[in-house]
Amino acid sequence: MYRVWNFVTNYSLLLIAGAIIALIWANIDADGYHHFVEFVIWDHAPVGHLHDGHRTLTLHYLVNDVLMAFFFAIAAKEVWEAVILKNGSLRGKKAATPLFATAGGMLGPIAVYLVIALLLGPEKFTAVANGWAIPTATDIAFSYLVGRLVFGAGHPAVRFLLLLAIADDAAGLVILAIFYPENAVVPAWLLLSLAAAILVFVLFNWLPRYLDRGNQLRPNSTWVRQKLGFLPYAVAGCASWYGFQESGLHPALGLLPIVPTLPHADRAFGIFSEAETHLTDLLNQIEHALKHPVEIILFFFGLVNAGVEFSSIGDATWLVLAGLIIGKPLGIFLFGWIAAKPLGLGIPQGMRLVDLVVIGCVAAIGFTVSLFVASVAFPAGEVQDAAKMGALFSFFAALIAIVAGQMLRVEKQNL
Known part of the structure; x- marks a missing residue:
């Protein structure tokens, strides 16, 4: 548990701090906050937003498009090792059911988001439709922490959840690259x-x-x-x-082609394993070197993206929340059941099918990547702010997961 908590404190508490500061600032002095976010660092720069035929480097672009590339590189490193290494967690039959569940955990939220959006009418549907990918995300650090709180450190559902979250990251990177060009x-x-x-x-x-x-x-x-x-x-x-x-x-994905080219060890212990810190191959050395810079980057990511006024709560807020809190559990359970029963792929020994519902509730914590997708799915303005609020509110999925675990009589299994 120490390793997981250490990871969360390193990578997520600064992110939360930045988000809280942004929320307070935006609701006290909205104009001052937005002037800060769009502060021009370098006009007529070689990198930045296109503006009147030239590029302008703003603080927002620096954080979201340049610095966040290092965050996505770390995520890609975990996905790459999970796929390419002989003992990778996304290889072989053991990964089949989690991969099916991942597909459900993405298609379920998309279906819920778009169906409810259609019920709002054609005008509102047009305004919010591009945010369909926002509720597909799973915050790997927080979901893993909550999963251990709900199931206990030794429960096979925790491993299942981690496989699902890694696969979700991989699919999320593909969605960003294909459907959200800048x-x-x-x-x-x-x-x-x-x-x-x-x-x-x-x-x-x-x-x-x-x-x-x-x-x-x-x-x-x-x-x-x-x-x-x-x-x-x-x-x-x-x-x-x-x-x-x-x-x-999107330039934030620009380092992904380089990650597979780095020399790497012939095994990986997993992102939350203490043994991972002792690997000395170049791929892991670079990840270790990026650790503290990425902590600071995530603070600024929260600071420049989470500053939305509470008055911005709107249709997109509830659509994102519905996609996460309803679509995730339904999709993960349905596709997990199809893989385990009709397809005969099974689930890990010690897990029940009903545990998939709880896993779905835990995976509904979107936060980091949901915030990022919201920032690229909509132009700055009312709809984007409402969607971001939905991503922030997804923290409540942790409470839902805890209650669901109690109602469905999850038996904690410690080491």
């Missing part, structure tokens, strides 16, 4: 990202290992590691990020 997409610029990834992998990962084949001392790989370290990957990351910006895809 500008008109210019695919040719993605060739820059692809070229950067291929070159850095071949020259600084594959080639040294190829030259060292049969030599246990590995002189070339050692020289590259000791003399160059992460520098080639930093340069490639900058090129890839710029390619994403110019392509029209």
Whole structure:
């Protein structure tokens, strides 16, 4: 439990602090808050929002589009290890039912969001329809913490929840890339990202290992590691990020092509494992180096995104909440049941099917990624603020999960 709490305090409490400050500030001095968020750092900059034919770097762009790339890179690192490593958590039959449940945990919220939006009438549907992906997110840190509180540290449902959350992160990254481009997409610029990834992998990962084949001392790989370290990957990351910006895809995803190119260990212990801190491969070293910067980035993310006035509560607020609190549990239970029973894939020993409902309630905590998607799904204004409020209110899913666990007689299993 210490490792999980340590992760939450490191990565999430500063985020919450930033969000609380933003909420108070926006409700006391809305104009002052918005002037702060849109503060122009550099006009006619090489990066930033397109404005009158040139780019303007604002504080909001710096945080959401530049710095949040490091947060998504860490998320991508966990997904990549879960998929590529021999003992990866998203490989093999053990991941089949969680992957089905993940699909339900995304389709359920989308269906609930869009159906209720349709019932509001065509005019309101048009205004809020683009926010369909907001309730698909699961905040991995908070959901994992609440899951352990509800089920106990040793319950198989906690492992199931973590697999689901990692898969949800992967699907969320794909949704952001495909459905929420920042500008008109210019695919040719993605060739820059692809070229950067291929070159850095071949020259600084594959080639040294190829030259060292049969030599246990590995002189070339050692020289590259000791003399160059992460520098080639930093340069490639900058090129890839710029390619994403110019392509029209959201730049916060710009580091994703570089993550798979980094040398990595042949095993991973998982994001909440204490043993993970002792891995010394370059991929994990970079993650460890980013730990404290990402803590600060998340504080500023909360600060520049969560400042919404309580008067902004509207249709989008309730749509996001309904998608999370109703759609998540229903989708996860239904698809989990289909995988476990009709398809015969089963569920982990010690879990009941009804536990899927509780897992769905826990997974309804959207917060971080929901806030991010809300900021790109709608232009700044009333609807975006209302959607953000729904993402913030998703914290109440923790209370619902605790009550659901008691009502459905979840038996806690500690180590």
